[in-house]
Amino acid sequence: MQWFILLVQAGVSYAALRFACSTVSIQRLDPLVEPSRIPSAHVHQIVGGNAFNATMEGDIGEQGTCTTCAYTEDFSNYWTAVMYFRHENGSYKRVPQYPNAQLGTEGRDAPDINGGMTIYYTQKDFTSNGDQYITAFKPGFRMTVGSPTTNTLAGAEAHPGLRYTCLQTILTRGSETPDFPQKPCPAGIMAIHHFPACWDGKNLDSPDHQSHMYSTTKGGFQEAGPCPSSHPVRVPQIAYETMWDTTVFKDMLPKDGSNPFFWSYMDSLGYGTHADYVFGWKGDSLQRAMNDSCMFHKCGSPGMQGVLKTQSVADMNKCSVTETVTEDTDGWLTELPGQMTAKRFTA
Structure with missing residues (x-):
């Protein structure tokens, strides 16, 4: 869907958050x-939030002391596999x-966001907030979407909220596929994860x-x-967008045209894409936002007052x-961490 056109028409849209979070950690913890x-x-x-650890019990919103997200009251944790x-x-x-797009540096001399991804909390779509009351998640809430064991096209197609976009530019939207793009992408690959919104x-x-949870996505x-009726409570529709800069490898692509990109669990098809969420907004901050009529930056951003508090990049x-697992995840590796004996999902 060409939603970016609607994004700039913020006057007709309500109660939706779109914000960046920089990377808080890259390691083998789940x-x-x-x-x-x-x-x-x-x-x-x-x-x-920096309360992320190997167990994650209790109210995460009360355990963290800082967050990599733009909204200072959001100590939730959001994560996906890593692309190699x-x-x-x-x-x-x-x-x-x-x-x-629109979430980069605050100025020529300001630092840029350190990796990370874009997070959405929407109510209905980008044209209306609908007529339903949206209930914010409760302390201790958590969920996942997708599965690394999905290894068929039919299995991937059964999850319409899990998709990829071959980016022609940073603003490219639409043309979503259930598998990795089959040709080089001029501006990289965007991985998209929509969570269910019925609790x-x-x-x-x-x-x-x-x-x-139940998905009607x-x-x-x-x-x-x-x-x-089994899952009657409408909660915010959460979505992640991760922009993977595959262009840095454009001079090293396989000569036979095969796909060289893998998820960190050895999946080069892309069918097993998945994501995790642990709620950690402080107090009633998320409910306040869902009860408001704000849209994106109007909910709060540096230099613009809103219902939510923000911080600088x-x-x-x-x-x-602190890294719990000490191993190289970034250099040129002979094998993916933890995958020496794992089953490889390839074409």
Whole structure:
């Protein structure tokens, strides 16, 4: 969906957050799927509050002391797998991330956002906030979307909220695919993760981290369908966009035209893309935003007063966590961390 056109028509849109979070950590930890396991099976890129650790129990919003997100009251953690480039000689290099459109530097001499991704909390779509009350998540809430074990096209197509865009420019939208792009992308690859927005109203988590939620997502930022009676509570529609700068490898692409990009769990098809979320907004800050009629920067941004408090890019970049797992995840690697004996999903 060409939602960027709607983005600039903010006067007709309400109650939607779009903000950047710089990287808080890149390491092998997964407190949802593999709690207390150090290291976890594959590398993740994490943004948000500095309470991120191998267990993540309790009210995360009260545990952090800083956040890499633009909104200072958001100590949530958001994470996905990491994308790697595989050289023809068999070595791997982490693909860098870059800021999304309109979320870069604050000025010529200001620092840029350190990697990370863009986070959305929307109510209906980009043309209306609808007529439903949106209930903010509760302390302790968490969920995942997608699965690294998905290894078929049919399985990937069954999740319309998990897609890729081959970026012609930083502003490219639409043309979403369920698998990695099959040709070089002039401005990189955008990975998109839409979470379900229907909650059972009872459980803050479930054994599979998904059953307490129900997805009515149609893909893109289209209006989602109504919630079923089993999951009647409409919560904010969360989405992640990660801009992977695959262009830095343009002079090293395979001569046979094959895809050289892998997720950190050894998936070169892209079918198993997945993401994790742990709620950590302080107090009633997220509910205040959902009850407001603000749109994007009008909810609060440096130099613009809004319902939410913000911080500078420099302060976002200062926040970090101590690395629990000490290993090289960024240099040229002979194998992906944790994947020496893992099954490889390739074409």
